[in-house]
Amino acid sequence: MKFVIESLTKNGGRLGQLHIKDGAPEQRTPLLMQTTKGGSIPCLSADVFESHVTRKPQVLQFTLSTIDQMTEALAQWNRADRGLSDYVGFPGHLNVLLLRDPCEMTPAGGNDRDIQPLFTRRGKESLSPQRYMEMVASLKPDIYQGLCDADTNADSSKKRVQKSVDRTEKFMQYIYENKSKVESALLAPIVGGYNTFARTQSIKHAHEQPADSYGGYVFEGFHTNGLAATTLDASKLLPIVQHCVGQLEEGKPRMVPGAYTPLTTLELIGLGMDLFDTSYAYCAAVNFKALTFTFAQDADAVVHVPFLDITDDANKEDFTPLLKKCDCLSCKKHTRAYLHHLYKTNELLGPILLMIHNLHHYLAFFEAIRQSIASDGLQQLTELVRRQNGDSQVDYGIAPNRKVISKATMGKGFAAAAV
Known part of the structure; x- marks a missing residue:
């Protein structure tokens, strides 16, 4: 090596x-x-x-x-x-x-x-x-x-x-x-x-x-x-x-x-x-969260959040992608409402789509990191990720998702992740 x-x-x-x-x-x-x-x-x-x-x-x-x-x-x-x-x-x-x-x-x-x-x-x-x-x-x-x-x-x-x-x-x-x-x-x-x-x-x-x-x-x-x-x-x-x-x-x-x-x-x-x-x-992903933090240096002034909780009922009728401008399969073909539906019905496709998005997003994040180091802009990227265009530091910590899952669905789809 x-x-x-x-x-x-x-x-x-x-x-x-x-x-x-x-x-x-x-x-x-x-x-x-x-x-x-x-x-x-x-x-x-x-x-x-x-x-x-x-x-x-x-x-x-x-x-x-x-x-x-x-x-x-x-x-x-x-x-x-x-x-x-x-x-x-x-x-x-x-x-x-x-x-x-x-x-x-x-x-x-x-x-x-x-x-x-x-x-x-x-x-x-x-x-x-x-x-x-x-x-x-x-x-x-x-x-x-x-x-x-x-x-x-x-x-x-x-x-x-x-x-x-x-x-x-x-x-x-x-x-x-x-x-x-x-x-x-x-x-x-x-x-x-x-x-x-x-x-x-x-x-x-x-x-x-x-x-x-x-x-x-x-x-x-x-x-x-x-x-x-x-x-x-x-x-x-x-x-x-x-x-x-x-x-x-x-x-x-x-x-x-x-x-x-x-x-x-x-x-x-x-x-x-x-x-x-x-x-x-x-x-x-196993705690039902889609990564949505921004790392684009030319990002708009909108305040971003670290991740989206797909179990939130607010997603029930939200027909937008998990993350705008993301070109992964999950975001191009499906919506927040559909991912929420997959969670509610314990479908096996739910964790698959969430992992596809999260891995795609994180790989793009590391590509942005390498580009920022090459242009001596790591400090600016760090500050963007720290505040997400807001006034205070955002919290990237992941708490266990304690959603109640019935025993009949344990081992299926999202249910396996919550056990």
Whole structure:
């Protein structure tokens, strides 16, 4: 894996080219990875995604907690030049393997000195460094993160934070010593909660390794995933990230998984972060919200809202698209009233149309981010997203939608999202 910086702007942000493996197209950063669950993009088949979201090759974000059951089958799969993306029906797409699902809250606890808990659909599994490397060898992702203890957040005690750093160092020492058994590129985990001393210790351990031991960094331990990332206090997060970035070399990409809000994402990019995922778009969709925030620098003076709640009865007779000027399938062919009807009737098409729109909108958002960095306009874009042409900062946090769903419809359409 190679990373080349195209430009650094005086007002924040950096553009780069990420070359993951030979023969694969280069990816421009800041990069939006496509979050998957069980090897699939939520609610969408590969054909629907490529036909109605984007035809450009993507980087898929797989999580071991949702695909661990595939390891035995993949170990026996005679795939020659085919990889993990081919196995799940996305040939031609690159992939990254993480431990935890950024779309769902990761349970706390279950930590032990020599193992890391992995919370799967079948329950909690015990993951030793040896077992983890065996699974990575079977899955053969293009990039994988190092095993780490990321069971920390803003409320974690100093003792819990220090244990996460010490256990991660122990796990990573084994992985550094045995990484030659795996051809995939490694991301070194940086942990330590909201403690600058602990984060520095984690960075120092990575820097003590040979220069070619890993290809980039992944920042873990700021939240418990799921909706928690959409409501975290950015005023606590950003100083810690800034402290860490000041100790990192420029020539390696930096990933921050999780459902960070569009505003927090822009602020993280301004500090020099490069790789993000679509878990925010997913969290919005499963809580019946269509993303409607504007990022067009030439937007009109109308005050925009972050998202539209399609369960609101005000949409019952609203025959306008989810978002004006959006050219996704959902907005070109359907209306707010129709999406509201699909919610009311628990139709399977509802989540599909909502995911198509949210992913399309978020991909366009990242394209606008790259353009703004190229023109040294990231600060102006950040301010637009912060206030949406209004006088005060808008709230991008996503609260759980508590709509009542009958047991008879559980598992169908939008009902599955509300359970």
